[in-house]
Amino acid sequence: xxxxxxxxxxxxxxxxxxxxxxxxxxxxxxxxxxxxxxxxxxxxxxxxxxxxxxxxxxxxxxxxxxxxxxxxxxxxxxxxxxxxxxxxxxxxxxxxxxxxxxxxxxxxxxxxxxxxxxxxxxxxxxxxxxxxxxxxxxxxxxxxxxxxxxxxxxxxxxxxxxxxxxxxxxxxxxxxxxxxxxxxxxxxxxxxxxxxxxxxxxxxxxxxxxxxxxxxxxxxxxxxxxxxxxxxxxxxxxxxxxxxxxxxxxxxxxxxxxxxxxxxxxxxxxxxxxxxxxxxxxxxxxxxxxxxxxxxxxxxxxxxxxxxxxxxxxxxxxxxxxxxxxxxxxxxxxxxxxxxxxxxxxxxxxxxxxxxxxxxxxxxxxxxxxxxxxxxxxxxxxxxxxxxxxxxxxxxxxxxxxxxxxxxxxxxxxxxxxxxxxxxxxxxxxxxxxxxxxxxxxxxxxxxxxxxxxxxxxxxxxxxxxxxxxxxxxxxxxxxxxxxxxxxxxxxxxxxxxxxxxxxxxxxxxxxxxxxxxxxxxxxxxxxxxxxxxxxxxxxxxxxxxxxxxxxxxxxxxxxxxxxxxxxxxxxxxxxxxxxxx
Numbered sequence: 001x002x003x004x005x006x007x008x009x010x011x012x013x014x015x016x017x018x019x020x021x022x023x024x025x026x027x028x029x030x031x032x033x034x035x036x037x038x039x040x041x042x043x044x045x046x047x048x049x050x051x052x053x054x055x056x057x058x059x060x061x062x063x064x065x066x067x068x069x070x071x072x073x074x075x076x077x078x079x080x081x082x083x084x085x086x087x088x089x090x091x092x093x094x095x096x097x098x099x100x101x102x103x104x105x106x107x108x109x110x111x112x113x114x115x116x117x118x119x120x121x122x123x124x125x126x127x128x129x130x131x132x133x134x135x136x137x138x139x140x141x142x143x144x145x146x147x148x149x150x151x152x153x154x155x156x157x158x159x160x161x162x163x164x165x166x167x168x169x170x171x172x173x174x175x176x177x178x179x180x181x182x183x184x185x186x187x188x189x190x191x192x193x194x195x196x197x198x199x200x201x202x203x204x205x206x207x208x209x210x211x212x213x214x215x216x217x218x219x220x221x222x223x224x225x226x227x228x229x230x231x232x233x234x235x236x237x238x239x240x241x242x243x244x245x246x247x248x249x250x251x252x253x254x255x256x257x258x259x260x261x262x263x264x265x266x267x268x269x270x271x272x273x274x275x276x277x278x279x280x281x282x283x284x285x286x287x288x289x290x291x292x293x294x295x296x297x298x299x300x301x302x303x304x305x306x307x308x309x310x311x312x313x314x315x316x317x318x319x320x321x322x323x324x325x326x327x328x329x330x331x332x333x334x335x336x337x338x339x340x341x342x343x344x345x346x347x348x349x350x351x352x353x354x355x356x357x358x359x360x361x362x363x364x365x366x367x368x369x370x371x372x373x374x375x376x377x378x379x380x381x382x383x384x385x386x387x388x389x390x391x392x393x394x395x396x397x398x399x400x401x402x403x404x405x406x407x408x409x410x411x412x413x414x415x416x417x418x419x420x421x422x423x424x425x426x427x428x429x430x431x432x433x434x435x436x437x438x439x440x441x442x443x444x445x446x447x448x449x450x451x452x453x454x455x456x457x458x459x460x461x462x463x464x465x466x467x468x469x470x471x472x473x474x475x476x477x478x479x480x481x482x483x484x485x486x487x488x489x490x491x492x493x494x495x496x497x498x499x500x501x502x503x504x505x506x507x508x509x510x511x512x513x514x515x516x517x518x519x520x521x522x523x524x525x526x527x528x529x530x531x532x533x534x535x536x537x538x539x540x541x542x543x544x545x546x547x548x549x550x551x552x553x554x555x556x557x558x559x560x561x562x563x564x565x566x567x568x569x570x571x572x573x574x575x576x577x578x579x580x581x582x
Contacts, residue, residue, distance in 0.1 A: 037062035038081050038089065045097065048075045051130060055118035055571045057093075066091045072100040072122060102126030113285050114276045117292065117569040128248040128565060131573040135541045135563045136245050143545030145558060146242035244560035249422050254568035257416045259398075261290070261297040261330045262382055265316065267323070271309035274301060274328060282318065282380075292569060297330045300341060300364055304328050307359045311352045316345075321378050324350070329373075329382070331407055333398035334417045340369040340396045342409045344382060348374050357391050369393045371409045383410060400424065403451045404479055411446055411472050416566050423537065423564045423574060424452045427510060430535045430578040433457050437507040440499070440531075442492035442522060447473030449512055449537070450485055460485040461504065463495045493521035496529065506531045517543025520550075527554040534579040544575055555582050 038044060038061050046059035048071045057071025061081075065088040071077050076098035079091035096103070106120035119127050139145045251257065263274040266284040275287035289298045307313075308325060316323040329342035341360065343350070350356065350372065357370055369392040375384030387409045395406040398413075401421050407413045414420040427449060431439065433456035441450040444462030446469050454460045454477075462485065464470050473487045488495050492511075509531045511518055517540065526534060534556060538544035548558050556579040566574045 034084075034086050036084055036089075037064050038066070038084065040081050040084055043078055043080050043094065044091070045076065045078050046091075048073050048077060048100075053134065053571060056090075061091075064089065068093050070121060071096075072103055072126075074100045075103070100126075108291050110275075110285055110287055113278050114287070115278060115280070116276050116290070118571045120569045124250065124254050124568065127568065128250045131565060132245060132248045132563050134573055135544075135561060135575055138541035138545040139243060139245070139548070139558075139561070141545075142542050143549040145545065145548060145552070148242040148244050150242075150245075243558045246560060246562045248563040248565050248573065249419075249426070250565045251419060251568055254565070255291050256294055257418060257568065258290075258293045258297070259332045259334055259417055260413070260415045261293050261301060261328075263301050263328045263330075265305075265308075265325045265328060267315040267317075272305045272313065272315050272325070274305050294332045294334070296332050296339060296366070300330045300339060300367075301328050303363050304341070304343075304360065307356060307363070310359075311356055313351065313356075318378065318380070321346070326375060327382050329409070331396060331409075331413075333396050333407065335399040336397050337366050338368040338396040338398070339364065339366045340371065340407065340409065341367060342371045342373055342387075343390075344373045344375055344384070346376055348372075348386075348388075353390070361391065367392070368396050369409075373409060400448060401452065402455070403448075403476075405446070405448065405476050406472070406479060408472070410468070412469065413446070414448065414566070419564060419566045420448070423566065423576065424449055426562050426564065426576045427535055427537055428452055428456055430533070430576060431456070431508045431510065432533060433508070438505060439508045439510060440496060440504075440506040440529075442496065442509065442511045442518075443513050444473060444487065445469050445512070447476050447485070447487060449510060450487070451476060451480060451482060453510065454482050454485040457508075458484065461499060461506075462487045463490060463492045465489070465491050491519070493519050493525050496522075496525050500529060505529070508533045508535065510535045510537065512537040513543070515540040515543065518547045523547060523550050523554075526551065530555075530581060532581055536575075536577040536579065538575045538577065539572070541573065541575060544577060548577060548579070551579055556580065557582055 044061040044066075046061050046066060046068075048057040048059045048068065050058045050073050052058055052067060057068040057073065057075070057077070059066050059068060059071065059077070059079075066079065066081065067088065068077065068079050068091045070093040071079075075096055077093055078095040078097060080094055081089055081091045083090045102123045102125075103121060104123050108114070108117065108120055111117065111120050122130070136147050136150055139147055140150065264277060264284050265272055265274045267273065268286065273284055273286035275285045276290075277283065278285050288302055305328075313325055314323040316326040324345050324347060325343065326346055327344035329344060331340040331342075333339070341364070360370060361367060370390040371394075372388045372390050373383050374386040374388070375382070377384065395408050398405055398407060398417065400414075400417060401424070405413065431437075431453060433439070433453065435456060435458060437457045439453050439457045439460045441453060441460060441462040444450045444464045447462055450460050450462040450473065462473060464473065464487070467489050470487045470489045477485050477487070506529055509526055509529065511522070511534070534551060536544060536547065552558060559578045559580055561575050561577040564574045564576065566572065
């Protein structure tokens with residue numbers, strides 16, 4: 001869904017040509033003062049030594065660091081410099097002179113334009129190796145933790161070898177980072193210091209990485225990534241020195257894995273269009289198929305657009321605040337086959353509502369719920385506060401493993417159900433449950449992990465600050481007749497100490513925080529509770545590394561980490577870490 005880089009010559013119309021310079025007079029003066037060895041709009045031939053967390057290739061021209069969208073580690077490429085800063089710049093890929101063995105042709109026809117995928121031009125094996133290396137880099141450079149089998153940067157940030165990057169980082173409270181990086185292109189190469197950036201904003205469901213304006217996070221050369229003991233099974237406590245980082249758990253079929261589509265609607269000469277935003281813009285790319293969406297999601301969106309055109313439904317214009325249809329949201333239950341359709345509208349009144357509902361029911365098989373969400377605010381937030389049922393049930397049902405879940409229009413549910421089962425299975429494995437344990441699930445959400453754990457534990461306590469999520473969690477527990485799980489609304493760092501005062505002692509604490517990582521008070525609470533095991537489920541390798549370092553200082557040892565590929569063909573990676581009390 002982004003940039004077709006399978007070709008050895010980059011398309012001139014590529015949406016991944018890099019970032020716009022947006023220069024001004026003061027910036028021009030600053031560039032002149034910096035006396036840079038490269039010139040904007042000039043071509044250079046460079047070797048790509050790694051990739052940053054955005055999936056951009058990293059190379060050097062005359063000792064100056066350039067970030068190149070579409071370039072892969074190990075490649076020799078011709079690029080055009082399109083913007084410069086004091087210590088790094090961005091360049092557009094013109095030609096691949098020597099291709100990486102990991103380069104493949106992106107199968108998506110609009111990969112050049114769409115902003116949804118970043119790595120379709122990289123082999124899936126290469127993606128998995130790169131994602132593992134991202135986790136290793138974060139543990140070593142941010143957490144200053146030792147990793148088995150790695151060159152071992154740890155506290156010695158000068159012990160870098162080959163085509164990798166030395167980075168020291170401070171992770172801010174919101175999960176962003178301020179980094180200073182040294183990019184070593186080869187032995188004896190120059191060093192770029194003080195590459196820093198500001199804060200980032202989080203995304204709701206895909207994770208991983210630092211500030212997208214910070215190019216120096218997690219450079220990883222997939223060709224050089226260290227492979228661990230692929231044959232080893234289960235946690236290996238006390239095996240050697242350092243953390244065992246396992247191979248990334250990938251998918252047998254890494255396509256068509258998403259169970260939810262959120263499609264912005266716009267207008268063109270032919271009527272309603274819908275698809276995805278072009279990278280770094282609010283320009284809607286119309287599309288009929290997305291190769292990471294379930295096929296039924298594509299079909300539903302296409303039918304809704306066609307019905308909307310037929311009935312003369314207007315599209316929302318975010319500049320004027322006028323027009324009706326803002327987004328089409330489709331949820332597909334993989335196990336049961338049920339479909340929920342949510343029409344996000346700029347107002348409550350829907351012209352031809354009955355006719356629209358009738359045509360949807362007639363043309364879309366397996367639809368079990370048609371909802372309307374009203375959002376009249378001039379915002380890029382998808383959902384408004386009011387949701388109405390237009391037809392059918394208010395929920396659809398699906399399973400993860402043996403656990404059934406009710407999914408409403410607004411409830412959070414993992415978008416890759418196949419890999420979610422893998423992720424939660426690893427979480428249960430690391431918890432080491434025998435049926436006698438008491439487990440606390442912090443950041444429990446709608447209870448997905450809690451209910452998985454409850455099948456193997458004596459008692460599970462889940463805590464979540466979002467009231468609606470706890471209501472869903474309680475409903476899901478009741479749906480599965482699970483009486484050994486209790487949910488409470490509140491901040492984990494407030495609720496868990498109260499449980500301790502009530503005599504509740506946890507053998508295992510599981511945390512699954514947002515991108516910003518654990519609240520420092522929660523980490524203090526864990527250290528005070530002193531469970532035998534802590535299982536950390538992470539969507540951000542950088543904050544994972546930061547928090548593991550805190551727990552290690554407090555008396556825990558990180559035994560192993562398993563990356564899980566929840567979002568193939570994107571730069572995001574999730575991880576599960578096991579810590580035991582010393």
